[in-house]
Amino acid sequence: MKEIEVVAAIIYFEDKILCVQRPENKLTYISEKFEFPGGKVENGESLNDALYRELKEELNFIPIIMDELYLTVNHQYPDFKLIMHVFKCLSDKSEIQLNEHISSQWLSLENLKKLDWAAADIPIVNRLIEHG
Numbered sequence: 001m002k003e004i005e006v007v008a009a010i011i012y013f014e015d016k017i018l019c020v021q022r023p024e025n026k027l028t029y030i031s032e033k034f035e036f037p038g039g040k041v042e043n044g045e046s047l048n049d050a051l052y053r054e055l056k057e058e059l060n061f062i063p064i065i066m067d068e069l070y071l072t073v074n075h076q077y078p079d080f081k082l083i084m085h086v087f088k089c090l091s092d093k094s095e096i097q098l099n100e101h102i103s104s105q106w107l108s109l110e111n112l113k114k115l116d117w118a119a120a121d122i123p124i125v126n127r128l129i130e131h132g
């Protein structure tokens, strides 16, 4: 089974977290789902470099990375295995540019569960709600 390695960012502005919605996709289980911004790690790239590149591409955003690594999620989707490394970041503003996503919301922890998340993101959302 194909393996995909991805980096993703939990971006905080004050006490809110940036949640972004994926566009339509032939894979129904990720189509129009909410996720944390990020994307695939390229060959030979460090996780931090991948995160900087993806956030610049997707949001024109240069992150301040807060911690080494928040969590690595392993999730089996029907067509591939996802390995997703998640980092917490800070933003000093709430205005963001969406280059690839169809919508975004800044949500406080207690509202995160209201969104329709990609399945791999559920453990991240749960950990955030339980431990911040």
Ligand SMILES: Nc1nc2c([nH]c(=O)n2[C@H]2C[C@H](O)[C@@H](COP(=O)(O)OP(=O)(O)OP(=O)(O)O)O2)c(=O)[nH]1
Binding pocket: 004, 006, 007, 008, 030, 034, 035, 036, 037, 038, 039, 040, 041, 054, 082, 084, 118, 119, 120, 121
């Ligand atoms: N960035 C990100 N991807 C996620 C999350 N949850 C989740 O299941 N994924 C999955 C969806 C995709 O199958 C994969 C990310 O790949 P992508 O297609 O967005 O990556 P990319 O920007 O490098 O895209 P491309 O160059 O292949 O077009 O990880 C998440 O929270 N953030």
